[in-house]
Amino acid sequence: MNLQEVAKRARVSTATVSRVLNGIDVVSDQTRARVLKVAAELDYHPNLHARTLAGGKSRTVGMIASNLENPFFLDIYTALEASAHARGYEVVVANTGYDPAQLVRSIDLMIGRRVAGLAVVVSEMDHSLIAQLTRAGIPAVFYDVGPAAGKISNIRVNYRTGIQKVVAYLHSLGHRRLAFAGHHSTLGPTSEREKAFLDAVAQCSPTACHLVANAADSLSGGRQAAREILSSGFSPTAIICVNDFMAVGVLRELHDQGFRVPVDISVTGFDNIQLAEYLSPSLTTVHIPRAEIGRLAFDILIPNSPNGDPQPNETLIDPELVVRESTGPA
Amino acid sequence: MNLQEVAKRARVSTATVSRVLNGIDVVSDQTRARVLKVAAELDYHPNLHARTLAGGKSRTVGMIASNLENPFFLDIYTALEASAHARGYEVVVANTGYDPAQLVRSIDLMIGRRVAGLAVVVSEMDHSLIAQLTRAGIPAVFYDVGPAAGKISNIRVNYRTGIQKVVAYLHSLGHRRLAFAGHHSTLGPTSEREKAFLDAVAQCSPTACHLVANAADSLSGGRQAAREILSSGFSPTAIICVNDFMAVGVLRELHDQGFRVPVDISVTGFDNIQLAEYLSPSLTTVHIPRAEIGRLAFDILIPNSPNGDPQPNETLIDPELVVRESTGPA
DNA sequence: TTGAAAGCGCTACCAG
DNA sequence: CTGGTAGCGCTTTCAA
Numbered sequence: 167m168n169l170q171e172v173a174k175r176a177r178v179s180t181a182t183v184s185r186v187l188n189g190i191d192v193v194s195d196q197t198r199a200r201v202l203k204v205a206a207e208l209d210y211h212p213n214l215h216a217r218t219l220a221g222g223k224s225r226t227v228g229m230i231a232s233n234l235e236n237p238f239f240l241d242i243y244t245a246l247e248a249s250a251h252a253r254g255y256e257v258v259v260a261n262t263g264y265d266p267a268q269l270v271r272s273i274d275l276m277i278g279r280r281v282a283g284l285a286v287v288v289s290e291m292d293h294s295l296i297a298q299l300t301r302a303g304i305p306a307v308f309y310d311v312g313p314a315a316g317k318i319s320n321i322r323v324n325y326r327t328g329i330q331k332v333v334a335y336l337h338s339l340g341h342r343r344l345a346f347a348g349h350h351s352t353l354g355p356t357s358e359r360e361k362a363f364l365d366a367v368a369q370c371s372p373t374a375c376h377l378v379a380n381a382a383d384s385l386s387g388g389r390q391a392a393r394e395i396l397s398s399g400f401s402p403t404a405i406i407c408v409n410d411f412m413a414v415g416v417l418r419e420l421h422d423q424g425f426r427v428p429v430d431i432s433v434t435g436f437d438n439i440q441l442a443e444y445l446s447p448s449l450t451t452v453h454i455p456r457a458e459i460g461r462l463a464f465d466i467l468i469p470n471s472p473n474g475d476p477q478p479n480e481t482l483i484d485p486e487l488v489v490r491e492s493t494g495p496a
Numbered sequence: 497m498n499l500q501e502v503a504k505r506a507r508v509s510t511a512t513v514s515r516v517l518n519g520i521d522v523v524s525d526q527t528r529a530r531v532l533k534v535a536a537e538l539d540y541h542p543n544l545h546a547r548t549l550a551g552g553k554s555r556t557v558g559m560i561a562s563n564l565e566n567p568f569f570l571d572i573y574t575a576l577e578a579s580a581h582a583r584g585y586e587v588v589v590a591n592t593g594y595d596p597a598q599l600v601r602s603i604d605l606m607i608g609r610r611v612a613g614l615a616v617v618v619s620e621m622d623h624s625l626i627a628q629l630t631r632a633g634i635p636a637v638f639y640d641v642g643p644a645a646g647k648i649s650n651i652r653v654n655y656r657t658g659i660q661k662v663v664a665y666l667h668s669l670g671h672r673r674l675a676f677a678g679h680h681s682t683l684g685p686t687s688e689r690e691k692a693f694l695d696a697v698a699q700c701s702p703t704a705c706h707l708v709a710n711a712a713d714s715l716s717g718g719r720q721a722a723r724e725i726l727s728s729g730f731s732p733t734a735i736i737c738v739n740d741f742m743a744v745g746v747l748r749e750l751h752d753q754g755f756r757v758p759v760d761i762s763v764t765g766f767d768n769i770q771l772a773e774y775l776s777p778s779l780t781t782v783h784i785p786r787a788e789i790g791r792l793a794f795d796i797l798i799p800n801s802p803n804g805d806p807q808p809n810e811t812l813i814d815p816e817l818v819v820r821e822s823t824g825p826a
Numbered sequence: 827t828t829g830a831a832a833g834c835g836c837t838a839c840c841a842g
Numbered sequence: 843c844t845g846g847t848a849g850c851g852c853t854t855t856c857a858a
Contacts, residue, residue, distance in 0.1 A: 168851055179829045184853060194827060209631050214608040215545040216851035219834045235574070240565060247591070256605065258588050261577070275586065278544040301539050385774050418774045444715050444748045446776055498835055509845045514837060522843060546835035549850045 167210050176204040187212060218280065226256040227283040227467055228276040230269065232290065233383050234261045236411040237439040238456060242287055242309075245460025253468060255282070264350065264383065266290045277302045283467025283476070285309070289351060305476040307463045319466045319479035321459055325436075326362040328452040328485040329406070330370060332434050333363070335450075335487060336404045337371040340496035341432060344376045345402035347391035347416055349383040349409070359408050377402065381412070388415020396423055403431060403496040410435035410442045410451055417445060417492070428494035438488055447491035454485055497540050506534040517542060548610065556586040557613040557797055558606040560599065562620065563713050564591045566741040567769040568786060572617055572639075575790025585612070585798065594680065594713065596620045607632045613797025613806070615639070619681060635806040637793045649796045649809035651789055655766075656692040658782040658815040659736070660700060662764050663693070665780075665817060666734045667701040670826035671762060674706045675732035677721035677746055679713040679739070689738050707732060711742070718745020726753060733761060733826040740765035740772045740781055747775060747822070758824035768818055777821035784815055 173180040178197055185193050186201040193201075204210075218224050229246055231239040243259055250257045258279070260272035269288055273295055276284050284299065287309040296318060299306045305317040314320050336344065344367060351357030360378055367376050379394040381387035391412065395405060396419070405420075407413035413435035417427060425431050427447055435442055435451035442449035466479045503510045508527055515523050516531040523531075534540075548554050559576055561569040573589055580587045588609070590602035599618055603625055606614050614629065617639040626648060629636045635647040644650050666674065674697060681687030690708055697706050709724040711717035721742065725735060726749070735750075737743035743765035747757060755761050757777055765772055765781035772779035796809045 169853095170851075180852075181829060181831095181854080182827085185828090188853085192827060197827080209628065211604060211607040211632065213549070213610060213851050214605075215548045215610065216834090217608075217853075219543070219545045219549055219836090219850090220852040220854080222834070222853085234564075235567070235570060237565070240570070244565070244591075261574075274541060275544075277541040280543060280545065298539060302541065385770055389774075414771070414774050418776065421776050440715055441744070441771075444719075444744050446748065446751050499837095500835075510836075511838080511845060511847090512843085515844090518837085524843060527843080543835050546850090547837075549834090549852090550836040550838080552837085552850065 167208055168213065172201065172205050172208060172210050175208070176201045224280050224282040225254065226258055226279070226281055227285065227464065228258050228260065228279065228281040229285040229463075230260045230262060230272045230276070230288055232262055232264050232288040234259070236383055236409065237441060238409060238411065238437045238454070239287060241439065241456035242285075242460040242463070245457040246285060246464050247460075249461045249464035250468075253464075253470075255464075255468060262288055262290065264288075264290050266292060270295065273298065277304060280304075283307070283464075285463040285467065286311075289357075305467050307466050307479070309459070309463075314478040314480040316478060317476055319476065319481075321462060321466075321481045321483065323454055323483045323485055325359055325485075326365070328436060328454075328487075329359075329362045330366045331485075331487040332406055332436075332452060333366040334370045335489070336406070336432060336434070336493065336496075337374065339432070339493065341404040342371065342374045342496065343400065343402045343404070344371075344374055345395045345400060345405045346376065346378045347388060347395065347405055347407045347412055348378060348380045349387060349412060350380050363406060375400075383409070383412060385411070385415040385418075388412030388417075389419040390415070392416040392419035396420075396425075404493070405431060405433050407433065407435050410437045410439045410449060413449055413451070413492075414441065414445065417447075417449075427492050432493040432496070434493060442488075443490070445492075450490045450493040451488050452485045453488050455483065459483070497538055498543065502531065502535050502538060502540050505538070506531045554610050554612040555584065556588055556609070556611055557615065557794065558588050558590065558609065558611040559615040559793075560590045560592060560602045560606070560618055562592055562594050562618040564589070566713055566739065567771060568739060568741065568767045568784070569617060571769065571786035572615075572790040572793070575787040576615060576794050577790075579791045579794035580798075583794075583798065583800075585794075592618055592620065594618075594620050596622060600625065603628065607634060610634075613637075613794075615793040615797065616641075619687075635797050637796050637809070639789070639793075644808040644810040646808060647806055649806065649811075651792060651796075651811045651813065653784055653813045653815055655689055655815075656695070658766060658784075658817075659689070659692045660696045661815075661817040662736055662766075662782060663696040664700045665819070666736070666762060666764070666823065667704065669762070669823065671734040672701065672704045672826065673730065673732045673734070674701075674704055675725045675730060675735045676706065676708045677718060677725065677735055677737045677742055678708060678710045679717060679742060680710050693736060705730075713739070713742060715741070715745040715748075718742030718747075719749040720745070722746040722749035726750075734823070735761060735763050737763065737765050740767045740769045740779060743779055743781075743822075744771065744775060747777075747779075757822050762823040762826070764823060772818075773820070775822075780820045780823040781818050782815045783818050785813065789813070
């Protein structure tokens, strides 16, 4: 079923059908009605590929995430989509699973789709890829990575500050033996986040000792990291998790091994996903405004302003500590 | 940047470039190499819309879900995508948020994209929509809804049996005052799932009393349902949740109001999402094999067999009870 | 207000 | 093994 068929049955040209379907207000009410009627009868659905090809513009934006199972990413996606829908856009997601090769494939795919904009929310970013996006002329916004320039913007969260707040808070509670449960990062041996932790400890609690364990970004990864920490003989009084998602696993492992949180060990997360509030004990964490990030990303990619191209934009978000039940005096 | 440009610079026809890019093995190694080199230099990314339009086939399947925040749906998506990728397909998701209007939009969108197949995993299905898919000639598989016919298949889980097992189990533990925490359903006043609960009680524990509370499919919805149940004066000895996701909220509310699970009240979920095992107490639930469902859906939509069209397929899955810590004697 | 026709970028068929 | 070319289904001038 195609435009031509509709045109034929409505006894008009394809141009007219196109006008009607696109709400171009120059068609007589009578013809419009006739076209609409035929289209409905025929159950006509415009071929979107043909549309984009002919029109040259896409009306959909892409988003690439590292791990949609982690609510952090899903929340951004949800917010992005809400903004997009509100402005008549669609969004198509890709999940890399932290796999750099998959990231490359996803980016190729998005370029192939000629998306109107692309939000890249991953931690395994390779800098050559941002160059590729630039050459492709696709407006992009990166989360926590790269510089803003050309059609490239970025939104970053001051992870460092967030971790500092956590460390300072734990320090004030008397904690001096800290462990960090991180996740595998493909950005070299020591991830930015792990570094932020080490620096924060060095800076705010220089006498404290620490230990780092990395695992997958998943519930079981959190559990795994906790296991490593607990079997290391280090005996931390607090475990700082790279994010809330993994903290769930850490909490569970602690529970299984008979540790009470926060009496025996304090635990912190990062992100403040909704689940953090629903755990028992509820999780002390650092709030990252995911809804804002999603919304902002869309607004940067598809500026509302009368004129045209997105301006390179640089946003830095300073996260807040949220104290709940999982932390207490050492 | 387009095919023609690549062809020009490689001094070959567009046909040849197309062949090289599609791995049609008739091109001389020399030309192939030259084309590949030029394509790489130019950072050429084939326009997927043009490709689909010209080729007539799509290489991507769609999936529509009610609520991606609920890991149940995300797990199916993940599995579907894994199968798809393994066979060189992409998948594009849409989320309805249980909104029938959004479901309609999503289906229109998928038809417009001319997806090679569509998996519809929603509970707000309107029967007229399946007719639409049929007319569009798109192979589809529905979860828990509609009959199989033509290019339409379905996979269903025997929710009824699952709930029966839960009720029987609780009954054997001595529970006689049961509450059901369901979620809003757009399929009429009484949802299938709620009915399954009521029937199960009537059948397996006729002397038991019961109460039903419905809320949103979310953590806060679960909490809300629990609040309603607890403030009703009914005092159940067990709360059966429509799914694990909501059970998390129920558990939290119970905890906040000072009830110990399972000593004071038993709680059950449904789905057996990974989180169920990580909660404290871990959740007694009914296992739904989401990975299998995702995989199966893809295999039905895009049959591997030499020949062609997907056959109408009807699969019924019988779910198993998984007993954990959240249930105990009444 | 409407129609004719030229593409959009690619695939696939037919020749050579 | 390679090139020419006719579409795929739609949008968008340009004329009428």
